[in-house]
Amino acid sequence: MERIPILRMGQFLLVTIQVDMHDRLALTLQEDLTSRITEHGSRGVLIDISSLEIVDSFIGRMLANIASIARVLDADTVVVGMQPAVAITLVELGLSLPGVRTALNVEKGVALLNAAVASSGAMLEVDDADGED
Amino acid sequence: MLTARTERIAVRGPHDIVNVRQVVRGWCLAVGMGLVDLTKMVTAASEIARNTLEYGGGGALTIEELRDGVRQGVRLIFEDQGPGIPDIDRAMTDGYTSGTGMGLGLGGTKRLVDQFDIASTPGQGTRVAITKWKAR
Amino acid sequence: MPATPSRRLPRVLDERFDEILAAWTKEQTNGAKPGTASEGDIRARCSELLSAMRKALASSGADDVQGPAWAPVRDVLQRVSFIRAQQGFTPSETATFVLSLKRPLFEALRASAGNDAEALATDVWGATEVLDRLALFTAEVYMKTREELIARQSQDMLELSTPVVKLWEGVLALPMIGTLDSSRTQVVMESLLQRIVETGADVAILDITGVPTVDTLTAQHLIKTVTAARLMGAECIISGIRPQIAQTIVHLGVDLGDIVTKATLADAFKLALSRTGTTLVRSRNGANPTGSLTTTPR
């Protein structure tokens, strides 16, 4: 079956959505992420949507669902790279994803997750070598 | 107002929603619509296509390229022969859903397009027409 | 409608091509705007159109000037009206390019019709119809080009009038001055969001100190922009809300929600710096009494 790949980055999971997903595929992603979080005890999920040309209410709801499920499993979710036109459209549609954290790019998303994990007391290392500091 | 071209595509299964988005994108590009307007129109198409499939039991989309003087636009007409909507005002209200959605599809779509018309007869079906003009 | 002259018109064009071309070119150069096109240019374009018309007439007749056979004709006209629109010709001056063909063409038709008055009437009628349709097409292209030109110019002006400036690494500011109507707000907001992506800025300051009033629609645009920026992963701070605007916002029942506001651009800047991990310290050595900025690594 067709699936969106989920990458493991230390304590985090990274999903890069590059295709126009049909609804079934979106639901499968939601299920896959849930099981991977528990399997690896992941502390954070990064969803990179910078290649997505639209986010409708269905995908919006999926993003919100992933964030709340992850929350229950003690992981933070960051949606990364939403395009301006997509953001403008979502706001007009009436969807502002209040429970979802966002970042401009993956690097900033990782920083956000690191800060969240650090403030919750745990320590971790991420094999992220391209940060200047 | 003039209809320059038209095309009819099926809305029968989940893959058709993806197809609708891609075909509508092509039509919007063809009239030279800007990125934000195009994104709004494709999103609107996705919402109504899903309603047609989920509540209307499937149907068809007619796409029209419109010309009004020098103005250009795209009109989408979704039709199904499903159960219809008993109370349109209520269905249009943000937050109302008879299913598991967020009830944003209809109300949100109306905000995304320049013209929105809905007609529905219980027991016979639903027709939603949306138009977006290329901004000048 | 009289019988279509489709057979005679192309034949006359064929037989009297040079004669018609010469007369038409002369009409054009007589009424030409000084300094816009040389006689050679005019002649070349007239000749191009005449040949295209001759082919189109021969292959599909005169009825369908919007059809595929007439595409090369429309192509020439499109170019002519595009150039004229940019050179500042009026719509009627532009349509004259086609309409001035009437006289030379009618004269040629009359010369070839001999004594057959009925045939001449039919031919003239047919030729008039074709040329009028082509003139209309030319005028439409002209209008469209002009409108696009004007739209582009006003868009450029809008963007120039409200530049997005980079205040600091990771901090953008958009100082807005003058009345904010909803279309201006929209353009400005879209360019702000675009700049956020390009620069990777974490914070954007919308400074409306220079804005006298806002209406509901504009206030809502501002709020939508802040929400859209948040969805993209950037924070917006609105600064410089005048007391009167604050009252309007409350009065209109617009909910600013959890949008961060600051009294002045300076206050907003300070907040922005702290959000991006930069602190403001007062210099102690006296060399720089006004204070200096120091970046501290996160």
Ligand SMILES: Nc1ncnc2c1ncn2[C@@H]1O[C@H](COP(=O)(O)OP(=O)(O)OP(=O)(O)O)[C@@H](O)[C@H]1O
């Ligand atoms: N084609 C249709 N046929 C029958 N009923 C419809 C149709 N389209 C919409 N409806 C009714 O209108 C209601 C509102 O539709 P709307 O698209 O606004 O919300 P939703 O589909 O329930 O949720 P969302 O679109 O946010 O996922 C639906 O729940 C459904 O009852």
Ligand SMILES: [Mg+2]
């Ligand atoms: Mg819906």
